[in-house]
Amino acid sequence: MKKEGSKRKHLSVRRYTQLLAAVMYNCNLPGFWKGEIYQGDIKGVCVPGLNCYSCPGAVVACPLGSLQSGLASFRYKIPFYVIGTLLLFGLLCGRLICGFLCPFGFLQELLYKIPGKKIKKSKFTRALSKLKYIVLLAFVIVIPLVKFVPAFCKYICPAGTLAGGIPLVIQNETLREMVGALFSWKVFVLAAVLLVCIFCYRAFCRFLCPLGALYSFFNPIAFFGIKVDESKCTHCKTCVHQCKMDVKKVCDGECIQCGECKKHCPHQAISFGYKGIIKPPAKKEESISR
């Protein structure tokens, strides 16, 4: 009973954190009806999750947009600030950010709650999950460096279309007159992503998100997150079978550290917290026993 309570508590903590992050990133509410974006000084701060800085509500900067913009002007200046920020976020939390601090991930989870037939993970989805690394390399790194264009923002990013493009185009007549084929393409991409997300859990995060791909490299070494107690784990794979992401084991690159596995582990071997990359000093009990 107590265990059930703690599971619920964890899930609600995650939901509240997701909601809080989304609200905090986008708290410039007057921007939505004025059709203008926030221009205060804190907008130079990059947040960990995918959140378009052209959203009328956004009070902070999107790390992925800032990275592409920085790489597009690489000839003049290396974007150390953005690279350092992303490295720090990745090292501290890895893909815990996807599970807790990404507003677009939160939206996808809400869409998946719509009742209906769901697409389960398979070898196909596992193979498709590699696509995000290609998107990261091509659209976030190579094209901005070579063509000086933030290609992911321009051609793919559904978060930008949803939070930035559509509200601004609705409110701003000048922008409405500028709408063309590219905007139609981006609305199509957004519609396709949102539709797929109703049937497939976090489809954008799993198959397309370059920010998730970037953070996935840090998952095994991140400071905080999900950890498995090897002394309790029997390798029954219940965690992997219950997980909706394309994980092969807990805390691999695909794990968004949502804690769903913690709920299902029959041996309570999974927990959240400091992952022990840097070992703390030996415990008192151990030194006493010696």
Added chain:
Amino acid sequence: MKYEKVKQILFCVLLLAAVGSLVFGLFDGGFADVLQKARMICFECIGIG
């Protein structure tokens, strides 16, 4: 055990790189660059440019 040691070293090296990069970037005007970009409507982001 050896793998754990490699992870620890990698973590420390990357942490140093991250903090160094962030601090250097701040002094180098990185914050101002992001701010300048974020203050304007990004035509690429909204699908116009």
